[in-house]
Amino acid sequence: MRIPESDNQSNLSSSYDFVPEAGPSCVTLASHSNGINKENGCSAPLSNGTTSNGSSTMGNGLAKHNSSITRVSLPGTTLYDDPYLDREEFVRLVIQSLRDVGYIESAATLEAESGYSLEAPEVSEFRQHILRGAWSDAEHLLIELGVTDAEALLDARFLIGKQKYLELLEARKTTAALQVLRNNLAPYSTGLDQEELHALSSLMMCSDPQDLRRRASWDGASGNSRRRLLEDLQHYIPSSTMIPQRRFSTLLAQSREYQRQRCLYHNSPVDPSSFSLFSDHTCDKESFPRITTTILDVHSDEVWNVAWSHDGNHLASASKDKTAIIWRIGLEAEPSSRDCTVEFILRDHPYPLGCLAWSLDDSILLTSADHLILLWNTKTGVLMKTLENHAETVSALVWLPDGSGFMSGSLDRKIILWDMEGEPRESWNDIAIRVTDAAVTPDMRRLVAVGMGYNPPPTLGTLTRANIRDASPSLVSNGNGNAAGPRPPENRLIIYDLKTGQIELSLHMEGELTSVKISEDSRYALINHAPDEIHLWDLEEFRLARKFTGQRQGHHVIRSCFGGIDGNFVISGSEDRNVYVWHRDTGTLLEVLDGHGLGSVNSVAWNPRNKRMFASCSDDNTIRVWESPVSAGELLRGFNISAFEPEMIGKGKGKVRQPWVHNHGGL
Secondary structure (H helix, E strand, O other): OEEEEEEEEOOOOOOOOOOOOOOOOOOOOOOOOEEEEEOOOOOOOOOOOOOOOOOEOOOOOOOOOOOOOOOOOOOOEEEOOOOOOEEHHHHHHHHHHHHOOOOOHHHHHHHHHHEEEOOEEEEHHHHHHHHHHHHHHHHHHOOOOOOHHHHHHHHHHHHHHHHHHHHHOOOHHHHHHHHHHHHHHHHOOOHHEEEEEEEHHHHHHHHHHHHHHHHHHOOOOOOOOOHHHHHHHHHOOOOOOOOOOHHHHHHHHHHHHHHHHHHHOOOOOOOOOOOOOOOOOOOOOOHHEEEEEEEEEOOOOOOOEEEEOOOOOOEEEEEEEOOOOEEEEEEOOOOOOOOOEEEEEEEOOOOEEEEEEEOOOOEEEEEEEEEEEEEOOOOOOEEEEEEOOOHHHHEEEEEEOOOOOOEEEOOOOEEEEEEOOOOOOEEOOOOOHHHHHEEOOOOOOOEEEEEOOOOOOOOOOOOOOOOOOOOOOEEEOOOOOOEEEEOOOOOEEEEEEEOOOOOOEEEEEEEOEEEEOOOOOOOEEEEOOOOOOEEEOOOOOOOOEEEOOOOOOOOOOOOEEEEEEOOEEEOOOOOOOOOEEEEEEEEOOOEEEEEOOOOOOOEEOOOOOOOOOOEEEOOOEEEEEEEOHHHHHHHHHHHOOOOEEEEEEEEOOOOOOOOOOOOOOOO
């Protein structure tokens, strides 16, 4: 809004709390050279509170400007030649930003020079009424601030009344709080608010203020609750009247997120070194892990699964040779000097291995062999316990995100929840599918399971390969009493409420479903779907968000995962012996990495600590550790190989097996 000519000296806007939130403010207007202050951006302070242009400063840091600041009149109303950017909006945002970082006088000078005020006096009054707890005064200003819609006005008044009610309860003024509940909250509540109204009334029974704050999830009058109330009320007040707090910062954050999403190889932290206002963000492709720096070659048969420890220092592998291996993969050194050793070979498995899962503190490793679950001490390599509660192949093992225990799923149509010691806490029996994989969301809200519909009676027996296609289909009649052939199982995705066990979504899907991984924000589930697809499911909207294609999957269990610093890569093995990498948000196929021998690449795992490292395992009996050419540069130079030779970049070829040191002779 424009300052009236007669008011351009006195109508100075106020910051959120009258004082700058952060940063020192240079309150002097010294001479500049080429528009830049010569002394680190701040001129030397002058005495007696005066500035170099003769204006005086007040105790709160605001300058009392005189007529030496001349209003500048510019043609038009847009910024530069851009017809979409309004000059007034831009200037007001700059004024707000200057105040946010503490440059109070600069903001006031810009107001006077441009003729635009950050906000009307009524907005400043409203803000201060809320922060001081002058609830009636704040309510009276709502209509003046543009809250004219009847429903919006009721909602805004309800929010103010709720804060007033809670503060009275906190002050132990129960009678006054009851009057607010009856006179200010009940009349403003709609049918949808009745449940909240009942919850608020129950707070009258709180034993003390601490109990009130805990039950109401509220930090009290002396906390940030009034500021949060202002943020909530902002939704009802036109943004042109009351600019949302730190709006310029919000726009910059949106720009940063847009650039991040457009950066296909983004794998760098969000900091000033990777995101600058002076240039568009882009990540160098050379920082992406697409070079094999280490080949782990100890297993004597196909390797079916790999999993990193949470500290990123160890890798576990599961093989058809009936062993699991715990490898130490040093992260503290360059690849050329990294110490990669076999710490333990876990041999006490009567069958080939399928699943692996590290406890949250990395002290226990779970392995599965057919219907058995084995618990291993990762510090000693000693078998702690063997669980035999499942009747068929265990196809899923996952630790609960809170560390309280783990979950197992099986082809026997059971999901069992266990405690840390391997004692069963709860068993979901006779579920609708023969589970082929399952995962728990990090927020502990949901369990996502995939599998085959139940076609009785199944034939018990050990799977001879990581292959669910051969899992005992039953015969159906052709109508003449004769067996017409195997009935294809009905594959299904099921999403459970983890706390109640109730099904939130059950969806029939064509083709086998072999792997489930959940994004760190609990929003997406990544599901390998034969033939030749990987599906990204939105767990909030219960919809298919994206498909990833290119890899080969039709006969074997292939596992995928999220990768990268923001989980913005999707990576998967394939039956054509390659590793495939896509950009999650666009579905763009980024890399097809070869290097493994004949057979399928069965599983991949991204290092949780080193975001430029992942591992893959294959039917060629090996595990490969992949890193960026930048990380691999020293190793390649050690073998007199240029990091930029075409056969090395993106191929993973030409690597040698590192010497393996067995710290323990195998257990």
